[in-house]
Amino acid sequence: MNIIETIKKRKSSRTFNQVALKPADKRDLESFIFDNSKGLENEVINFRIIEKNNTDKQMKLDLGMIKGHNNYILGTSKSTIVSRVNYGYLLEKVVLKATEMNMSTCWVGYFDYTYFNEVAIEDGFDIPSIVIVGYSEERQTFQDKYIRFTINASKRHSWEKLFFNYKLKTPLTPEYVKKYSDSLEMVRLAPSSGNTQPWRVFFDETLNEFHFYKKSISKRYELRGLHDIDMGIAMSHFELTSLQNELSGIWIKHTKENFNLIDDLQYIMTWKCE
Numbered sequence: 001m002n003i004i005e006t007i008k009k010r011k012s013s014r015t016f017n018q019v020a021l022k023p024a025d026k027r028d029l030e031s032f033i034f035d036n037s038k039g040l041e042n043e044v045i046n047f048r049i050i051e052k053n054n055t056d057k058q059m060k061l062d063l064g065m066i067k068g069h070n071n072y073i074l075g076t077s078k079s080t081i082v083s084r085v086n087y088g089y090l091l092e093k094v095v096l097k098a099t100e101m102n103m104s105t106c107w108v109g110y111f112d113y114t115y116f117n118e119v120a121i122e123d124g125f126d127i128p129s130i131v132i133v134g135y136s137e138e139r140q141t142f143q144d145k146y147i148r149f150t151i152n153a154s155k156r157h158s159w160e161k162l163f164f165n166y167k168l169k170t171p172l173t174p175e176y177v178k179k180y181s182d183s184l185e186m187v188r189l190a191p192s193s194g195n196t197q198p199w200r201v202f203f204d205e206t207l208n209e210f211h212f213y214k215k216s217i218s219k220r221y222e223l224r225g226l227h228d229i230d231m232g233i234a235m236s237h238f239e240l241t242s243l244q245n246e247l248s249g250i251w252i253k254h255t256k257e258n259f260n261l262i263d264d265l266q267y268i269m270t271w272k273c274e
């Protein structure tokens with residue numbers, strides 16, 4: 001499937017059919033995870049699919065607002081910004097693969113990590129978020145619709161709030177970035193914790209680079225590292241869309257101090273167009 005269609009199709013599901021993964025789906029997803037375990041700055045994260053039995057005690061998520069979940073994808077990242085960004089970047093690729101395979105997903109940042117005692121967490125590492133994976137009815141339940149409504153889940157900020165010219169600091173338009181308009185539009189449609197959309201992208205026309213910055217929207221999410229995950233998710237959308245549109249590039253990190261000097265934004269990484 002075309003990545004743009006997949007990104008547009010994906011949305012968080014909060015009502016899962018409480019069934020095991022089909023063996024073929026599990027195998028294909030595991031093989032995708034294995035082939036896509038190396039991420040930003042060559043850091044490897046080994047994600048696992050963890051299946052709980054219906055007889056196991058269910059973990060309460062969002063006070064029981066997420067129902068029927070028993071299959072999870074998770075791994076550990078270092079307790080650093082760059083590693084959490086990488087976690088989001090790699091795991092969103094798995095989410096999109098699952099979406100392409102007609103499976104449902106939901107990123108979850110608030111969960112009980114002790115529920116996953118099969119995962120060893122080394123010192124200096126965390127499980128920064130998990131993804132629930134499974135199957136849902138095509139028709140959304142009333143509860144799903146209600147939660148989406150309360151957190152405005154289908155809404156996204158407009159371009160002028162998210163994307164800027166690096167030199168002039170003026171908003172970018174799709175006409176201005178031309179062939180990169182799909183890449184930025186797919187950033188805009190990315191999921192984020194509480195739909196906070198903390199990504200801000202600045203285009204440097206001279207160097208042909210897109211700089212990704214994080215705007216801390218929620219103190220609570222920032223403290224939990226969720227905005228870092230959000231950044232990685234957006235970066236994966238940008239990369240996958242660009243590559244599909246035959247726009248190659250690489251992720252680099254500028255070390256110059258002046259990169260941190262845009263108001264209240266924190267510099268994360270840069271896509272260097274090739």
Ligand SMILES: Cc1cc2nc3c(=O)[nH]c(=O)nc-3n(C[C@H](O)[C@H](O)[C@H](O)COP(=O)(O)O)c2cc1C
Nearest residue numbers: 011012107108109110153191192193194195226229
């Ligand atoms: C890192 C991260 C953590 C999230 N944590 C939760 C969560 O704990 N509970 C929940 O119901 N949704 C959670 N979500 C889902 C978001 O609320 C959802 O992505 C957002 O509202 C946009 O809706 P959409 O995914 O349907 O496009 C999380 C999303 C991300 C990216």
